[in-house]
Amino acid sequence: MTIAQLLKFVERATVRKAAQLSIREVEEESKGHWIAFVDDKEESYDVQIVIEGKQVLSRSCECEIDNIVMCSHQTKLLMAINDALKGKKIATKPVVKKALSKKKVSESVALLQDVSQEEVYTWLTELFKKNKEVEQEFILTFKKQDIAEYTVDIVDKILKDIYTSVFGKRKNADTKDIKKLVDLVSLALEPVDKYIVVNITKPIALELYLKIMSSLFTLKYSVNYTSKRVDTYMNKFVERYVLALLNVKDQDVVKKTIINLLKQLYEPKNSLQYSLVSALVIELYESKDERYTSLCGDEVVKIMKHYQDNNYVVEIEMYLFFLIIAVEQQVLKDCYKLFKPVRFQNEYNLLLLKGLMDIDVKLVEEYCLKIIESNIQIEYNEPYLEILEEIYENNGDKSGIANIKKQLFFQTYDLEDYNYVIKYLKDPEEVKRFRTKVLSILRNNFHHAKSASMLYFAILETEHNYKKMLEVLTRDVPQDVMWAYGEQMCKFNAASYLDKVMSIGQTPVYPRYTDERLAEFIVEKFSTKDIVQKLMKYRYTDGSLNKKIKTLVEKKQK
CATH class of the missing domain: 1.20.1050 (Glutathione S-transferase Yfyf (Class Pi); Chain A, domain 2)
Incomplete structure (x- = not known):
């Protein structure tokens, strides 16, 4: 246990008493071996604590309290060591208490000093009749x-x-x-x-x-x-x-006690007792005390087999806990068939699948496909699809990878993933449906997200489908996209491109900005005559693309 953990669990009464004691001759006799004398009333006790880093290895005190319990003298030295490790100066002199002045004495305390014992006794008797809580506290205290x-x-x-x-x-x-x-x-x-x-x-x-x-x-x-x-x-x-x-200290006795606790989990019939014992077992395992954690690994295999043989079902939290132990203690290979995926329990399912990757890859694939099929919300499929993708990559299954990328595409919208799906998906009809769905979704989102039109045009570029580019040119397409693919569209049909752009460029495109590069491209690419003709056909409102084009043409003519 660490110093902080030990101090955390010391009883409050012990801490209060330790604070009142004085400590002297505190010394680190050798590396990590601390000694001191703690004065308690008329007695003085020799206290020794051995630490390594912040872990407490051993402790002892001359007082008669069993060493299992942290006595106030050990607590005093441990608090001093904790201060020393934090760079604080250890107070080794007894604290001299100042007598309370009369001004600091409360009115009730002053009255107690004046009232007779018999009067206090009578008053308390009546109080106890009215207030059972005070009576109970009085009994427990005295x-x-x-x-x-x-x-x-x-x-x-x-x-x-x-x-x-x-x-x-x-x-x-x-x-x-x-x-x-x-x-x-x-x-x-x-x-x-x-x-x-x-x-x-x-x-x-x-x-x-x-x-x-x-x-x-x-x-x-x-x-x-x-x-x-x-x-x-x-x-x-x-x-x-x-x-x-x-x-x-006796590790063999502790091991027997822990095994006895674990055996209490074999019969989960009394749900309350099972829950209370499992709380102890979980706390024991989460202490990460390496002397005893392996015991849990050996016993989990037996418990899970017992559950299966007797058709016992427990809460998912316990299955998750047993699975964590099986994975960490490397005993999953001995009981992995006893753990099954549970619908809507992603933390448990993912831990099981990752643990099975080195044991039975085919089973991992089977489980992933079943979980994906049962999920209602598509977004929950993502981690399972990624596991499948890893399996297919290791197997060199390009068709399998393409199928995964197809399902993940609508979370990533990645051009490389799109091209991979188109190239390696085996079924031509499935490829066609995928392409249609992607382009439809992107097209419907031109107005909401520039990235949609950027990806849409990038896909058409890979297909050299410049005719479609010209068809979809509208005010919803950002001007930087029109500029980025202007060269290709001009090569395909320059006249149509100029007409489309200047038809769109008649008015300002708030909140979208007017792209100076597009105006410069038009002036550079087309003759003044062609541009003037379009300006006679289309308006050039202040702040519009056409206004910028008109200004650039006029500068060029000068």
Whole structure:
């Protein structure tokens, strides 16, 4: 675990206590080996932490707390190391607390100093009758924790008491209610958390985890609320559980515990328990602890075979998770036939197809074609078409590539792709339909996009179809396109080209600009006589192409 991860999961009470302790003689004795003395009241503890980069390799403290739990003394040194790595100066002197002046004492605190104990006792008794939440918090804060062991029934009662104190018989809760709930649950379950950590490799730890999580999960079905605080608490609880397990030094015991967790996934009949166990397994795997991730790879193959043999179906999120493990742990070859494409699940499908590329290319092609056929929205086909294109390129299948480029063309509108389709598509009728569709779409978009007319004329250029170019010359064709292909159209029929251009050039073409190059080309290419005749036939409004042509002709005559 990294320093940041360890500090993230330290209990709040431990962090608060660590902040009050003083640390001295902090020293990096050797590379990554840090030592210090942490003073706690009348005692001083020798603390040692070994790191490599930002990873914590080992830690120890003279205090009697089990090393699985981060004690306040280790936390103090770890915070100091974290500061040192960030270039901050380590504060090694105890912080001297200043006495509060009377002005800083709140009115309530001042009253407490004056009121007798008996009066406070009487007032609290009445308050507890009116406010069960305050009563519950008082009990949780001051009651001596004399329970040596926790059972599922004890934890169940703790949680039910909290629910009753916060909600009573109400079925609706606001944000403040949920905050009170989470605060009380955090306070009440703090010793349970510690008990779970100490017993993390024993069955009771998982039993308590399932009880706490299932109780909080089902709460939403008895009380209506929108706050995310309970979900956040549950997510943190999963993280703490996994961190505690990974911090156990005996790797063999940890491996047995993880295998036991994975075996809980064999029978997905109890959906809630399955979901809660899978949350632990996912968190374990995503920790990327290389000591244990391979265990997941071996077990996934067995789980997937068990699901198939018993006709079990689970949520797509779990299939995706199992697939990620199979790919990353390189065991997909042993179970790839157990994974099938799922309609409309692109993330899962693409991961499966890419994983199969080195295993069974024919199966990848078959799956891609089935997915494309089932898709309603054409744009979702693009990644599958690209996979097929890669397969056909590797096989040298030009007809197959042409078919893919044909389907992708209406996303790319690439001239080279168009020419490839025309050249290598086998069916002449299919080629004809493709050409007609492309030219029709481009022609209908002349007014909306200059790129449409540019590509349209480029295609006609490859066909040497200058007759069609002249036919489609209208105001919707940008003047720079008229100029770009002017030479070719003039060679085919100069008179028709001049007449078309000057017919279009009578008025300004807002918001399109008037192309100076086209005016210069006309004056250069045609005689003054021919141009003047057209100017007698067509108008030359200010700002129009014809006006520019007229101006250039007049300059030429001078």
